[in-house]
Amino acid sequence: MFESIYESxxxxxxxxxxxxxxxxxxxxxxxxxxxxNVRKIKKQFKDYLKGELRDISQTLLIADINEQRQGVFEFWDLYPDSQYKQYIDRFFDKYYYERFIARYKLWHERIHRTMDLGYAFLLEVIKRYLNDLDKLRTKRLLKRAGEYVLQEVEFLGDKRNSGKCTVRCKINEDYVIYKPESGRIFELYGKLIKLVSGDDNYKILNMLQGNKYFWAEHVTNYRCNTESDIREFYKNAGFMLALAYLMNAVDINDRKVYAVGKYPVLIDAETLSSTNLFSKKVTKGRKLFDRSVFKTAIIPMHYSRENKDIIEHNALGDVIFVARSESDITDEFTSKAKERWEVRKYKGKHTHLPKLSGESVPVWEYVDDVIEGFDEGYDNIMDSHPAIYKLLKDYENTKIRISLRNREFYSQMLKKLNSPELLKDKETTQDYIKLVFTDSSIDEYSLKHEIQQLMRGDVPYFTTLLKDRTVYTQEWDRALKRRYESPLECIINKLDDFSKEDKEKQIDFIRSAFDYDHCSLAYFDNDKNIESVVNEWIL
Structure with missing residues (x-):
């Protein structure tokens, strides 16, 4: 519905x-x-933009055509499909379109910003492909020899950082990933994980670093050959968990880890470290949670009593079931036309799980292997204190992303902001967002910048350097007035606190994450999560 408007x-x-x-x-x-391949890329990008405009405009256009059906005399004697055709024909009439834009100012700003930034970003990716083609060959990110032709440019994931996102390029029959951010955090991760695991062959992402961007291999889910490989995979996952715990990593979910044989490969490291952004009004339980292995999101924190499915996107555990809010148009072309929203549950791709004989193998029988890897990795960290400290200092100017809220929250908020009443003027929309954020523990200055980015239709994007105490917006405006510990200071303080007692406590937390029936921290009601349970436990 309304495809011809998006097309125009x-x-x-x-x-x-x-x-x-x-x-x-x-x-x-x-x-x-x-x-x-100009023709193919143009068609692909056109379809992408039409999808973006559809997400922004569909609810608004349904409301507008139904309003016209009720108030425009010329519509009354027409059949519904004729009313629809007349609406489409008159939409770009100068008088009607100018009135529409005047009424829905934010809609007009958002659709043109989306197209302008997307177009500029597409040209940026193509230019960098042309500049780096020889280097991509040398780095063996392009494996097949021949005359290389860029066939596809596919935009993936959230739009942030001025409309930019991860891109998957198809060059001949090879795929390569483009990321509009520095890859230095991946370099640091690669050196640290080999140190923590004691394995110089630990699989890491093959990448080519550019100036504020990088190219990376397109990782695929590669099977294990034996059950011994499965056990090795989960032990290696334990090493990854130990390092993520040290680094105060957040949001290392199933989308950021691929099972490649016996190695869990991290494909998105921008949240490998973090800092505390919250106000002082936090509970003891929250502080304990923020210093635990749970914060990494690698292990599960929340279960459904009914079927015991993990409903979070953790990087270890079981097959992920994805709940998405989606819409259908009901009574299309009639005056009763409307969007019907419902939450639908899908079985995820579970590329984060190892495979044996074509089947994904969940963690439940291999928890001891995860713990063995964590235990050994924790000890290796304690024994490698000087080497780790030197690596961290060498990479202290590395940029990381700061997550204020989880991805699903932002996704649902952006859908809500496409409602007709929130596409009219900035004041109404700002007031609505502030109302939703009334109980936010995030400081007011950061909240202001978060709202500004949501108003533009972006997923809020904040960054800092490992050594820096100041958090910045995507424009590098300072986002925080108060000063916190830098991510590097947080890591070094935790490194100094590493001990046998702390290790045993974290191992107990790991066991609790995978023990449904026997651990008081694990068997939660649907409306509870680990934070609330830990809070009750220690008070």
């Missing part, structure tokens, strides 16, 4: 696509050979 808006944006690409590729052509 996108067509106008892409009218100079071939000309812009011609300018971009000038000087790069090899013996007049095509380096880019």
């Amino acid at each position: 808006l996108v067509k106008e944006k892409l009218r100079d696509f071939e000309k812009d690409l011609s300018v971009l590729t000038r000087g790069y052509e090899e013996a007049e050979r095509e380096l880019i």
Whole structure:
């Protein structure tokens, strides 16, 4: 529904696509050979933009056409499909469109910002592909020899950092990932995980570092050959958990880890470290939680009593069931047309789990292997204190992302902000967001910048350097007035606190995460999570 409106808006944006690409590729052509499949990429990007406009506009357009059906005399004697056709025909009439824009100012700003930033980002990715093609070959990110042609550019994940996101490029038959951020945190992770595991062959992401961006291999879920490999995988996951615990990592979920043979491979490390952003009004339980292995999101924290499915996106555990809020249009083309929203549950891809004989193998029979890896990794960290400290100092200027809230919260908030009443003016929308955030423990200055980014339709994006006590917005405006410990200070303080007693406590937490029936910290009601249970436990 309304596809012709989206088509018209996108067509106008892409009218100079071939000309812009011609300018971009000038000087790069090899013996007049095509380096880019222009037609295919243009169609793919057009479909992407139409999907973005649909997400922003669909609810609004349904409300608007139904309003016209009730108040416009010319509609009264027409059949529903004729009413729809007339609405489409008159939408871009100068008088009607100007009134529509005047009424829904935020809608107009958001759709054009989405198209402008997306288009600029597409050209950026293509230009960097052209610049780096020889390096991609040398780094063996392109495995198949031949005359390379960029076939596809697919935008993935959340839009943040001024409309940018992760991109999957298809070059001939090879896939390669482009990320618009520094890859130095991956370099640090690679060196640390080999130190913590004692395994110089520990599988890490193959990548090519650019200036404020990097290319990485497209990782696929690779099976294990024997049960011994499964046990090795979960022991290696224990090493990863020990390192994530040391680094105060957050949000290391199932989407950020791929099972590649006997190794869990981290494919997104931007939240490998963190700092405390919360006000002083936090409970003892929250402080304990924030200093525990649970904070990493690698192990489960919340269960459903009914079927014992893990309903979080943790990187260890079972097959993930994804709950998504989705909509259908009911009574299409009639005056009763509306969006019907419901939460639907899908079986996830579970690429974070190792495979044996074509079947994913969950952790339940291998918890002792996870604990063995964590135990050994923890001891290796204690024994390698000077080497780890030196590595951290060498990488103290590395940028990391600071997560204020979880991804699903932002996803649902952005859907709500596409409601007609919230696309009219900034004041109404700001007041609504402030109302939702009334009980937020995040400081007011950060909250202000968080709201500004949501207003633009972005997932809020905050960063800092490992050594820095100040958190910044995506524009590098200072986001925090108060000073906290830097991520590096948090890591060093935790490293100094490593002890046999702390290790045993964290191992007890790991056991509790996978023991449904016998641990008071594990068997939660649907409306409880580990934070509330820990809070009750220690008070």
